[in-house]
Amino acid sequence: MNRKLLLPSLVLVLAVLACNMPAGTPPGPTDTLAPGVPSDTPAGPASVTPGGSPTDTPTTPPGGGLTLDMLRNGTYHAPFYNRTVTLVNGAYSEGTGGYTVNMLDVVAFGDLNGDHHDDAAIILVENGGGSGQFESVLAVTLQSGAPHQIGQAELGDRVLINSANISSGVIHLDMMVDGPTDPLCCPSLPEKQNYWMIGNLLWLMRVTTTTGGVEHAINITSPGNWASVSNPFPLNGNVSVLPFENTLAYKVYLIDGTVVNSASLTTDSSGMFSHSFNFSSAGITGFVIIQFTDNSAADGSVVALGSVIIDLH
Numbered sequence: 361m362n363r364k365l366l367l368p369s370l371v372l373v374l375a376v377l378a379c380n381m382p383a384g385t386p387p388g389p390t391d392t393l394a395p396g397v398p399s400d401t402p403a404g405p406a407s408v409t410p411g412g413s414p415t416d417t418p419t420t421p422p423g424g425g426l427t428l429d430m431l432r433n434g435t436y437h438a439p440f441y442n443r444t445v446t447l448v449n450g451a452y453s454e455g456t457g458g459y460t461v462n463m464l465d466v467v468a469f470g471d472l473n474g475d476h477h478d479d480a481a482i483i484l485v486e487n488g489g490g491s492g493q494f495e496s497v498l499a500v501t502l503q504s505g506a507p508h509q510i511g512q513a514e515l516g517d518r519v520l521i522n523s524a525n526i527s528s529g530v531i532h533l534d535m536m537v538d539g540p541t542d543p544l545c546c547p548s549l550p551e552k553q554n555y556w557m558i559g560n561l562l563w564l565m566r567v568t569t570t571t572g573g574v575e576h577a578i579n580i581t582s583p584g585n586w587a588s589v590s591n592p593f594p595l596n597g598n599v600s601v602l603p604f605e606n607t608l609a610y611k612v613y614l615i616d617g618t619v620v621n622s623a624s625l626t627t628d629s630s631g632m633f634s635h636s637f638n639f640s641s642a643g644i645t646g647f648v649i650i651q652f653t654d655n656s657a658a659d660g661s662v663v664a665l666g667s668v669i670i671d672l673h
Contacts, residue, residue, distance in 0.1 A: 425469075425478045426502045432463055434507035439514055440486045440494040460487045464495075470526025472499055472557050473510065480507070481524050481531045481555075483515075491544075493518045497533065497555060499562050511562030513555060520547050531555040531562075537569075540658035558669065559615040563649065567665035576601045578608070578652050578666030588671045592638035595650065597666065599631040603654040608633065613649045615669075620644060639672060648672050 432450040437443070438461050445452040450463040464483040472479040479501040486494045495518075499511040515521075520536040532554055539549040554566040568577045577600040583589055599608070606629075612621040620642065627633040637650070647669060654664040 426480050426500065426507060428467060430502075430507050431467065431480055431482055431500065434500065434509075436461075436484065436498060436500075436507075436509050437512065438484055438486050439496050439512045441488060443486075457489055459489065461485065464521060466521045466524050468524040468526045468531065470529075472526060472529055472531070473501060474529065475501075477502065479510075479526070481526055483521055483524070495519055495521070497524075497531065497562070499531065499555070499557055511555075511557050511560070513562045513564055515553075518544050518547065529556065530565075537661075539571075540656060540661075558647075558649070561615070561617055563667075564665065565649075565651075565667040567653075567662050569663050574601060576654060576664040578654060578664045580650075580652070580666050580668040583668065583670055585669050586671065588673060590673050591640040592636050593670075594634060594636050595668070596632075596634045597652065598633065599627055599654065599664070601654075601664075602627060602629075602631055603663070604657040608652045608654055610635075610650060610652045612637075612639075613651070614644075615647050615649065620648070645672050 433447055435444065435446040438445055441459065443459070443461075445461045447461065447463055452461040454460070462485045464485060466483050468481040469478045470481075471477065472481075479499065482498050482500060484496050484498060486496070495515040497513050497515060498509055500507045501510050502508065515533075515535070516537060519538075522534045522536065524534070525532050533552065535551050535553065536547040537549050537551045538544060538547045542548050550570040552566075552568045553564060556563050556565045568575050570576070578597060579599070580595065580597045582596045583593065606626045607624050608627065609624045610622065611619055613619055620639070625633055625635050633652075639648075649667055649669045651665060651667045653662050655661070656663050
């Protein structure tokens with residue numbers, strides 16, 4: 361082709377493609393990651409993330425969707441005491457000194473299930489009459505004009521939630537938790553948690569903590585989230601701070617929460633790690649979640665957690 365005609369021809373092709381692309385097409389799965397950069401995007405197949413690919417949404421509710429008033433008067437399953445309660449103005453009580461549930465003012469709005477409508481993340485605090493204040497994060501969507509709980513995860517006793525937001529389908533919590541020497545009343549350890557709705561469960565997919573101004577993080581560099589892999593396959597990653605005795609624990613889950621394998625591995629002196637997985641003898645196929653944790657030598661708590669979800673063939 362004459363070079364003088366090449367550039368105009370390319371422009372014409374790109375213009376035709378742009379005209380044929382549907383408006384508002386959501387981003388596809390993030391299958392590859394830059395080294396050391398964790399994925400915050402749970403966009404995946406509709407069979408796992410209902411409705412397809414979540415998109416970034418504002419943290420305030422749009423007209424016609426969930427409202428704060430709806431959430432503060434919804435019916436929920438409170439997970440710590442396994443009770444179903446209906447809030448009235450954000451509170452539920454079974455009498456003086458009895459079981460109570462309160463909804464915190466920390467609320468986030470955003471698309472969690474890929475239907476392009478705002479869902480919400482709320483925090484419930486349960487008290488059974490003692491000093492414990494047991495907090496949970498709930499994922500809530502709008503069904504038939506009312507809040508409908510689609511997932512929940514317990515956060516702990518008297519943790520402090522600084523903020524919450526939803527972006528790219530991920531619930532982000534910024535919080536303070538108990539350090540190894542903290543009394544239960546006074547958490548002082550900064551921690552960030554990320555939650556994804558995968559299947560019918562709200563999964564804790566990433567935890568980072570900060571000590572001495574340094575963030576402890578576990579990053580999976582390959583394979584990327586939603587990648588299609590075949591047995592055997594290598595998994596590579598790194599840590600920002602070396603764990604105790606250079607050792608990480610890991611677990612492999614089916615998306616219904618079933619644990620199919622657990623063990624440990626070691627990082628090298630630079631914080632890199634690599635492991636070859638092979639599930640052919642177990643006959644496992646489909647989506648699996650692999651999670652790595654750095655556990656505190658002082659009290660066994662999670663210092664950092666990193667995860668990847670893959671499609672195993």
